[in-house]
Amino acid sequence: MYYIGYDIGSSSVKVALTEAATGKKIIVLNEPQNEMEIVSLHPDWAEQDPEIWWQHICVATKRAIREANIEASKIQGIGISYQMHGLVIVDKDGNALRNSIIWCDSRAVEIGNTAFSEIGQEKCMEHLLNSPGNFTASKLKWVKENEPEIYKQVYKYMLPGDYIAYKLTGDITTTKNGLSEGMLWDYKENKVANWLLDYYGIDPSLTPDIVENFTNQGVLNEKGAKESGLPIGIPVVYRAGDQPNNALSLNVLNPGEVAATGGTSGVFYAVGEMTSGKSTRVNNFVHVNYELETPRIGKLLNINGAGIQYRWLRNNMGDETYESMNRKASKIEVGSEGVVVIPFGNGAERMFNNKNIGTHFLNLNLNIHNSAHLFRASLEGIAFSFVYGMECLKEDNAIINVIRAGNDNLFRSEIFSNTVATLIGHEIEIYNTTGAVGAARAVGLKDGDYNKFGSSITTNDHVMTFLPLKNAAPYENAYQKWKQELEFILTHKK
Numbered sequence: 473m474y475y476i477g478y479d480i481g482s483s484s485v486k487v488a489l490t491e492a493a494t495g496k497k498i499i500v501l502n503e504p505q506n507e508m509e510i511v512s513l514h515p516d517w518a519e520q521d522p523e524i525w526w527q528h529i530c531v532a533t534k535r536a537i538r539e540a541n542i543e544a545s546k547i548q549g550i551g552i553s554y555q556m557h558g559l560v561i562v563d564k565d566g567n568a569l570r571n572s573i574i575w576c577d578s579r580a581v582e583i584g585n586t587a588f589s590e591i592g593q594e595k596c597m598e599h600l601l602n603s604p605g606n607f608t609a610s611k612l613k614w615v616k617e618n619e620p621e622i623y624k625q626v627y628k629y630m631l632p633g634d635y636i637a638y639k640l641t642g643d644i645t646t647t648k649n650g651l652s653e654g655m656l657w658d659y660k661e662n663k664v665a666n667w668l669l670d671y672y673g674i675d676p677s678l679t680p681d682i683v684e685n686f687t688n689q690g691v692l693n694e695k696g697a698k699e700s701g702l703p704i705g706i707p708v709v710y711r712a713g714d715q716p717n718n719a720l721s722l723n724v725l726n727p728g729e730v731a732a733t734g735g736t737s738g739v740f741y742a743v744g745e746m747t748s749g750k751s752t753r754v755n756n757f758v759h760v761n762y763e764l765e766t767p768r769i770g771k772l773l774n775i776n777g778a779g780i781q782y783r784w785l786r787n788n789m790g791d792e793t794y795e796s797m798n799r800k801a802s803k804i805e806v807g808s809e810g811v812v813v814i815p816f817g818n819g820a821e822r823m824f825n826n827k828n829i830g831t832h833f834l835n836l837n838l839n840i841h842n843s844a845h846l847f848r849a850s851l852e853g854i855a856f857s858f859v860y861g862m863e864c865l866k867e868d869n870a871i872i873n874v875i876r877a878g879n880d881n882l883f884r885s886e887i888f889s890n891t892v893a894t895l896i897g898h899e900i901e902i903y904n905t906t907g908a909v910g911a912a913r914a915v916g917l918k919d920g921d922y923n924k925f926g927s928s929i930t931t932n933d934h935v936m937t938f939l940p941l942k943n944a945a946p947y948e949n950a951y952q953k954w955k956q957e958l959e960f961i962l963t964h965k966k
């Protein structure tokens with residue numbers, strides 16, 4: 473028997489099949505194979521068509537069943553992980569009314585800032601643990617203000633993973649985790665933050681019903697089964713944003729444990745106990761094992777412009793693969809002979825209080841530097857932004873005892889991983905797992921045995937550990953130079 477897990481990323485949809493009894497990975501693949509587009513009709517906007525996510529899910533599912541050579545009827549349950557904070561709106565018939573306004577879209581920054589100051593920082597930080605910021609509720613308010621004809625037809629709003637669960641089951645539901653990503657979960661009152669919807673003039677009936685995690689959240693209907701190739705009647709039992717899910721996949725469940733990832737976005741996600749929010753540069757969300765009595769929170773430091781920066785170079789520098797770029801970068805000395813890449817060209821950065829400063833390539837000497845310098849400087853620039861992010865996370869009182877990442881995305885680059893480990897002065901444990909595998913395994917967690925779940929990951933999947941390098945000086949020099957350039961831009965860019 474098998475479980476299936478989905479991870480709806482910004483660059484592709486991943487699917488994994490795992491063996492139900494052992495958690496063993498059977499197959500992992502992604503669709504499309506050449507990475508998805510982010511539509512940007514305006515410099516601050518970022519959208520994707522949710523129907524395209526669904527089509528990729530269907531193609532990927534059929535491919536996984538075929539390539540793993542298993543009988544679809546042996547798949548017993550579904551887990552879903554998804555890019556966080558996006559807005560999907562549907563009409564009465566469940567049709568998406570517009571493209572999804574995704575996590576890195578910056579159009580709602582001003583709406584969130586105004587709400588934060590009018591409602592009051594104290595109330596927001598105590599009840600939401602965050603500012604309403606540029607998250608889902610503020611995005612819905614943007615639609616209300618700017619697209620009234622569309623807004624009038626809204627029956628329900630959803631997070632991206634809720635939409636996929638709906639396409640599978642026909643049931644429109646959401647989770648506490650999802651509402652917390654949208655800034656719609658009131659931790660103090662333990663219910664939907666209808667006061668924020670009221671403030672935005674949004675009808676609270678647009679919020680879907682809430683389902684608990686690790687329970688039956690709805691079963692596959694005829695249409696979902698026909699389109700995806702999965703057996704009718706199997707349940708969706710797990711749904712979480714991709715960062716809490718990455719943490720679960722890496723057995724990051726308790727205070728002091730930290731998960732990292734370097735996909736389109738880059739993230740440190742430190743599990744902690746609930747307190748009021750401290751700074752808006754770091755965000756707090758409901759973790760997958762949040763309970764009223766043991767309220768586990770994910771303290772999340774996000775970098776919008778991480779892997780997307782490396783991807784941009786790959787797409788624009790001729791016939792390169794990530795492996796060929798990594799190889800060329802490894803021939804260049806630490807510090808990239810002075811080239812500096814400030815990689816923030818993917819929308820407003822939360823760690824700069826939602827400033828949008830763009831990507832900067834600096835100090836290029838056309839007689840000395842070539843594409844290899846750009847590759848190394850990009851990996852370094854992204855790694856330096858993780859180091860800068862770690863400083864913000866520590867200022868926010870995050871406890872950092874152990875850091876874990878999957879052998880996936882940017883963590884496949886030694887330059888990237890060594891630079892981060894050396895500069896934060898902390899080991900990074902690498903596990904042979906991905907978000908899609910974690911989502912599939914999470915289906916088995918309906919028994920609630922986190923210890924068994926976690927110890928199987930720690931025992932079986934640990935592949936290596938990046939240790940801080942002994943000779944940290946060249947890294948430290950390069951980081952200080954990068955930070956100076958960054959601070960100059962932050963001070964001088966309006």
Ligand SMILES: Nc1ncnc2c1ncn2[C@@H]1O[C@H](COP(=O)(O)OP(=O)(O)O)[C@@H](O)[C@H]1O
Pocket residue numbers: 480481482483484734735736737778779780781782783794795798880881882883884885
């Ligand atoms: N071999 C590699 N070396 C370095 N970076 C890589 C490699 N493979 C992928 N990446 C980075 O990982 C990104 C994709 O990560 P992924 O986790 O799939 O993103 P998402 O979840 O946003 O869809 C790519 O855009 C690229 O920047």
Ligand SMILES: O=C(CO)[C@@H](O)[C@H](O)COP(=O)(O)O
Pocket residue numbers: 480481482483554555556557575576713714715735736737738739772774
């Ligand atoms: O906004 C965040 C986390 O707060 C992002 O991490 C998104 O969840 C998108 O993830 P990827 O597409 O990079 O996986």
